[in-house]
Amino acid sequence: MIPFSEVKTQYQNLKQEMQQAFNEVFEASWFILGKNVEEFEREFAVYCAANHGIGVGSGTEAIHLALLACGVEPGDEVITVANTAVPTISAISFAQATPVFVDIDPGSYTMNPELIEQKITPRTKVILPVHLYGQAADMEPILAIARKHNLRVVEDACQAHGAEYQNKKVGALGDLGCFSFYPSKNLGAYGDGGLVTTNNAELADRVWMLRNYGQRKRYFHDIKGFNSRLDELQAAFLRKKLKHLDAWNERRRRIARIYDENLTNAIVKPIEKAFAYHIYHLYVIRCQQREELQKFLTENGIQTLVHYPVPVHQQMAYQDLNIGDGALPITEHYASEILSLPIYPELDDDDVMFVASKINEFYG
Ligand SMILES: Cc1ncc(COP(=O)(O)O)c(C=O)c1O
Numbered sequence: 001m002i003p004f005s006e007v008k009t010q011y012q013n014l015k016q017e018m019q020q021a022f023n024e025v026f027e028a029s030w031f032i033l034g035k036n037v038e039e040f041e042r043e044f045a046v047y048c049a050a051n052h053g054i055g056v057g058s059g060t061e062a063i064h065l066a067l068l069a070c071g072v073e074p075g076d077e078v079i080t081v082a083n084t085a086v087p088t089i090s091a092i093s094f095a096q097a098t099p100v101f102v103d104i105d106p107g108s109y110t111m112n113p114e115l116i117e118q119k120i121t122p123r124t125k126v127i128l129p130v131h132l133y134g135q136a137a138d139m140e141p142i143l144a145i146a147r148k149h150n151l152r153v154v155e156d157a158c159q160a161h162g163a164e165y166q167n168k169k170v171g172a173l174g175d176l177g178c179f180s181f182y183p184s185k186n187l188g189a190y191g192d193g194g195l196v197t198t199n200n201a202e203l204a205d206r207v208w209m210l211r212n213y214g215q216r217k218r219y220f221h222d223i224k225g226f227n228s229r230l231d232e233l234q235a236a237f238l239r240k241k242l243k244h245l246d247a248w249n250e251r252r253r254r255i256a257r258i259y260d261e262n263l264t265n266a267i268v269k270p271i272e273k274a275f276a277y278h279i280y281h282l283y284v285i286r287c288q289q290r291e292e293l294q295k296f297l298t299e300n301g302i303q304t305l306v307h308y309p310v311p312v313h314q315q316m317a318y319q320d321l322n323i324g325d326g327a328l329p330i331t332e333h334y335a336s337e338i339l340s341l342p343i344y345p346e347l348d349d350d351d352v353m354f355v356a357s358k359i360n361e362f363y364g
Helices: 008-028 035-047 059-069 086-094 139-149 201-210 232-242 245-262 290-299 316-321 329-335 349-363
Strands: 052-056 077-081 098-102 124-127 152-156 176-180 194-198 215-217 283-286 338-341
Touching (some): 008 035, 008 232, 035 232, 052 059, 086 098, 098 316, 124 139, 245 283, 245 349, 290 349
């Protein structure tokens, strides 16, 4: 059986390091906003070449607080994509803002910059590109449009720890970068966790207060805030794991190359854009007869998933946006053809070859 994703082997490889981290936190018995959070914030910010890192409760919360830090108010509009994990949009809803969708670029599956300007209105506050599947969105034109219209850019980097755009790590390209440490991410915790990166001290300060009841100083609340904190235990685990991230990303890239080289041309393989260093959080193909292929792979012990089968504007929860079918043709078309294959550092070459051979066999 080849599972779609697997975190146990990684834990077994890291057992000593994780137990050491666990023991250190319990010996110190300081669980919220302590030395490990502070150090991890600093280390992850350095990793992304950002001036500031602020640990928060999840990736969704990272986006929510980043939007509030940008001054997003109820009724404001946030331009983003519908081909994303729903939490991107949940965060916009938390901020009581309205998501405005643009279609994706057919080659990279990320925000098509050419479609942004026509969606800008006086209510637009933020452009929120998603570095989907581990590949950076095309940031240069997005940043240029934001500058021209005086908008903020919040990067959803929840699937892109260590991904690069023009040799720069994502997370510090726009005004704020948002990361998730959901366990199966390229850098995953053992529970929920998130982090916001930024080069802007004022925005950092606002996120820093927002995550901790709006306090600047204990019991003195400058703004209305939340409880959204990365905890010490997760930060201690993440500090150990961060040291392995580059090697894990390289291994994912190697697996992607094996798929690229061995998969039949009957399916469409992912493209690494010239501007990108893709870290393959997901390896997503496009294929005909997806349901049949998925069933065939399941019968052969290969688990696959679809990211994502229903674009956000077609989800029941978002029918109030009144965006009809056909509004986002590429997004809608791809939703019926995309399929994510197993990819994680611990997957061995033979298993990757087995997956490729079974797909090739299906298409005869
Ligand atoms: C693109 C994207 N955005 C946002 C999130 C939300 O992150 P979290 O699950 O940590 O809240 C995720 C992960 O699930 C994601 O993949």
